[in-house]
Amino acid sequence: xxxxxxxxxxxxxxxxxxxxxxxxxxxxxxxxxxxxxxxxxxxxxxxxxxxxxxxxxxxxxxxxxxxxxxxxxxxxxxxxxxxxxxxxxxxxxxxxxxxxxxxxxxxxxxxxxxxxxxxxxxxxxxxxxxxxxxxxxxxxxxxxxxxxxxxxxxxxxxxxxxxxxxxxxxxxxxxxxxxxxxxxxxxxxxxxxxxxxxxxxxxxxxx
Amino acid sequence: xxxxxxxxxxxxxxxxxxxxxxxxxxxxxxxxxxxxxxxxxxxxxxxxxxxxxxxxxxxxxxxxxxxxxxxxxxxxxxxxxxxxxxxxxxxxxxxxxxxxxxxxxxxxxxxxxxxxxxxxxxxxxxxxxxxxxxxxxxxxxxxxxxxxxxxxxxxxxxxxxxxxxxxxxxxxxxxxxxxxxxxxxxxxxxxxxxxxxxxxxxxxxxx
Numbered sequence: 001x002x003x004x005x006x007x008x009x010x011x012x013x014x015x016x017x018x019x020x021x022x023x024x025x026x027x028x029x030x031x032x033x034x035x036x037x038x039x040x041x042x043x044x045x046x047x048x049x050x051x052x053x054x055x056x057x058x059x060x061x062x063x064x065x066x067x068x069x070x071x072x073x074x075x076x077x078x079x080x081x082x083x084x085x086x087x088x089x090x091x092x093x094x095x096x097x098x099x100x101x102x103x104x105x106x107x108x109x110x111x112x113x114x115x116x117x118x119x120x121x122x123x124x125x126x127x128x129x130x131x132x133x134x135x136x137x138x139x140x141x142x143x144x145x146x147x148x149x150x151x152x153x154x155x156x157x158x159x160x161x162x163x164x165x166x167x168x169x170x171x172x173x174x175x176x177x178x179x180x181x182x183x184x185x186x187x188x189x190x191x192x193x194x195x196x197x198x199x200x201x202x203x204x205x206x207x
Numbered sequence: 208x209x210x211x212x213x214x215x216x217x218x219x220x221x222x223x224x225x226x227x228x229x230x231x232x233x234x235x236x237x238x239x240x241x242x243x244x245x246x247x248x249x250x251x252x253x254x255x256x257x258x259x260x261x262x263x264x265x266x267x268x269x270x271x272x273x274x275x276x277x278x279x280x281x282x283x284x285x286x287x288x289x290x291x292x293x294x295x296x297x298x299x300x301x302x303x304x305x306x307x308x309x310x311x312x313x314x315x316x317x318x319x320x321x322x323x324x325x326x327x328x329x330x331x332x333x334x335x336x337x338x339x340x341x342x343x344x345x346x347x348x349x350x351x352x353x354x355x356x357x358x359x360x361x362x363x364x365x366x367x368x369x370x371x372x373x374x375x376x377x378x379x380x381x382x383x384x385x386x387x388x389x390x391x392x393x394x395x396x397x398x399x400x401x402x403x404x405x406x407x408x409x410x411x412x413x414x
Contacts, residue, residue, distance in 0.1 A: 123406060124406065127406060157407070163395065164394045166394055167402060180386070181390075183388075183391075184371070188371060188372075189369055189372050196363060196372065199330060200363050202335070
């Protein structure tokens with residue numbers, strides 16, 4: 001029997017760098033599948049359809065909602081964001097690990113369906129640093145920055161729902177930590193009951 | 208405030224190789240402190256007092272019990288084994304990580320006192336392989352081998368009490384897994400409440 005894959009849900013406030021961490025993780029580990037979200041927001045410079053996001057019109061997005069093709073979806077800063085259900089389920093069944101980069105509310109919704117997932121919250125070293133990172137993007141208006149920071153403060157109060165905290169101080173360190181979490185989680189007792197059973201069934205001392 | 212160290216309790220049936228894993232881990236990571244047990248059993252070839260074990264006479268051991276100097280102790284195959292309390296407590300308070308290699312019953316006793324410890328069960332790839340490893344030592348009598356295997360079968364039924372399972376197939380892989388568990392455990396939410404609080408207290412968006 002093929003072992004079910006691990007669903008890693010990586011979340012954290014906007015601008016914390018969770019996308020960069022997940023991308024670096026997938027670049028380093030060919031066997032890790034990065035889930036691609038669906039959104040109605042406009043592509044930023046260099047973002048490619050089907051890689052960064054599946055970019056959809058609002059009408060197309062609403063069609064996906066109607067056909068129950070999304071795992072979860074939400075509206076954020078007037079744009080729709082959603083997680084396509086089908087690919088993730090197929091990958092997990094094949095024993096493939098999937099990393100899902102998502103916002104906090106989305107992560108909490110995924111948790112309702114996949115409590116066996118691994119839920120990781122990426123924290124900024126400080127709120128000052130978070131502000132700098134959002135400003136550094138150069139793509140946000142002043143109002144959008146204020147809104148994102150306010151929201152970040154609220155989201156940080158929801159970390160209790162997450163098993164792990166990664167302080168994203170240095171990219172390489174964050175990626176290595178994520179890799180360690182994957183290795184460790186695969187060793188959790190609850191994920192290894194079949195292996196224990198297998199060794200016990202061949203217990204030569206009792207035959 | 209200095210963060211309290213991590214207590215890693217590595218356990219598994221006799222002969223599974225838990226001692227070799229822990230020693231290799233400490234050799235590779237100078238900052239990891241290996242707890243040294245106290246025993247009344249005779250030293251095997253090349254075992255050094257104070258390194259492999261603190262070797263004591265039965266009278267000395269009983270004196271330690273009377274003075275409450277042991278964290279836990281047990282009799283196994285007519286020998287006393289115990290865990291000295293003082294060093295472990297001091298190291299943890301200093302923020303030092305401590306690895307404690309111990310038998311299953313000892314681990315369960317430690318868990319009663321340190322539920323915040325990390326409890327790891329080392330599994331043999333199979334019972335056949337475990338038998339080979341015990342025989343390979345060349346230090347056990349036929350009766351002792353039978354007794355150890357029977358006990359191993361019973362111990363494998365107690366893995367529920369442990370958070371992690373490592374199948375000790377290949378030493379280097381087991382050591383790397385243990386290192387990953389240490390990194391991952393340091394990121395567990397419950398161990399990082401102070402950090403979250405720190406970022407929240409400096410939430411610039413609410414001032």
